[in-house]
Amino acid sequence: MADSVSVADLVENARLDVYYGKEYLDERTISTSDISRPGLELTGFFNYYPAKRIQLLGITEISYSKGMTHEALLDVMQQMCQPQTPAFVVSTQLDPPEELLEAAKKEHIPVLGSKLTTSRVLSNMTNYLEDKLAERKSIHGVLVDVYGLGIMITGDSGIGKSETALELVKRGHRLIADDRVEVYQQNEQTLVGTAPAILRHLLEIRGIGIIDVMTLFGTGAVRSQTNVSLIIHLANYSKEAKFDRLGNGTQNVHIFDVDVPKITIPVRTGRNLAIIIEAAAMNFRAQSMGYDATETFDRNLNNLIKVNSKADATHKKEEKNLAEKNKDLIGEDPKKSDDSGR
Template identity: 35%
Template sequence: MKTITIEEIIKKFSLEVLSGQDQLHRVVKKSKVRRPGLEFMEKFDFIATEYIQILGKNEVNYLHTLTIEECKMRIGNIVQYDPPCIIITSQQEEPLGLIQYCTEEKIPVLRTPDSMSELSAKLDAYVVKAMAPEIAIHGVCVNVSGIGILLRGKSGVGKSETAHTLIGRGHRLVADDIVVLKKLSPQTLLGTHDENNKEFLALRSIGLLNVVRLYGRAAFQEETRIALDIELTKWEDNALNNELELETKFVEYMDVKIPHIQIQLQPGRDISGLIEAAANNWYLKQQGYSAAEEFMKRIESDIE
């Protein structure tokens, strides 16, 4: 699992450093943040350790009612769980004893004007993505009508050209040539670029294009959840069939199963149109609709 430092979080969210300037190299090891509650009162063995601790208005107001020694004791109940940092929200005044104790214990104390709910949501999303396991694969990632699609195939098969046609139809490029896949959960795979190829699309005989400069912001998307894996392959005679509904096949990336479709290439085939159809059909299946089932019901109804 990847790690991030407190310094990276400070830069990302423009946090104010109240103490622990020499401890900003501390590493965040858990992909969620916590709001202390019972931790203020006593040590509980079942409470997870090493989480960023966030103090909202209720927690800070409670600490303000305590003496310096009492505050140190309550903060000590948090520090014993080894948080990489403590963040005060809503630009509140730090409680008496907090800075002193955390300085002694080498725990950075940070502050933000964001509310507890705002910071928790943003920080959780950022940390989960930043620490997610990831791999880089050769391919193209596009978002078609809100559905993330990974295009794969041998070099020169036409992945980038297909992506360019899809952009012309109003869809969005996410990454060309190198696609970074992040595992956000056992069921969720996120596709994105590697920063170097952000907004760029390479077309044979044409060269490198910046799709945002050429076609506007709507032509590019930073990331997308991968819903379909589509492999573009060379045409093989007698390899295609006309079954009413093909059995769903899957590929796995970091143990996340993604539905897989193979599309064979031949002059005259509208590959971009087929990809649009595949995306829309996948969406209908998620809604519980099957065209094959409806067709068979009509046939059975006619027979009856």
């Protein structure tokens, strides 16, 4: 988890223009992803002024400021320009008020701008800051992109996670992180995984050492980050252990506030783990789209039971009718049978 982000990084990633304070971009830092729209402050209400936030001025704020006197607006802007204020951002390609530039120069606060609408600028800055400032958790495993799904491979050391990832890369899939995955929560339903800077694009294969996947296989073999959609745990095979055979034993792993589906795959000699993981990814996607092979098997099994039950009932009825017919024949008068035979 990063404690802060420099205003220079925000300018680069949110594609902002610099009206004033280019030399102060690296000095100013942002410690919260919340963005302030200082509407009440323009009226003189500063009881709850969030000075540590980026201050975003849109059409509404700029229009209101044009109706203020120079002295009143300058006083408001001076109160808004606190030492801990990271920067001001003016949206919709509007010109910043002269009073804002004058007050910002005294405190060395950058004044930024964008041609995008206020909503778009707000969204872009919030998304970037939330990603950078989000709490992170380090998980031992390998993260790969298989058919567009982020799959985290976990298991004991030496079980073959990295070797499996290498085989997946050779089969056209992409590596995100090896050995250690940095995970953070993007929203209520999404986890994002990325690699630490020191391990980016690198893969450790026992007996060979460290290899650079991007150098050996090209840029199409790596990604910087991906959503974590599924966890596949590799476990050593044993006769005593019970593994899911029907596909209805999926568990969930709770990471932050998100439940991530988890399946366990037994590892033994002769099993091609890369192909199994590909099949697991395709099956997971099919289930997400509403098709479940386990339900199809259950339906086929129930239909077979119904057919067999109906056949058994018909057979029992025929046996009963035959028994009753034989009983009637045995119970007839023998003389009548002789007369009828003549």
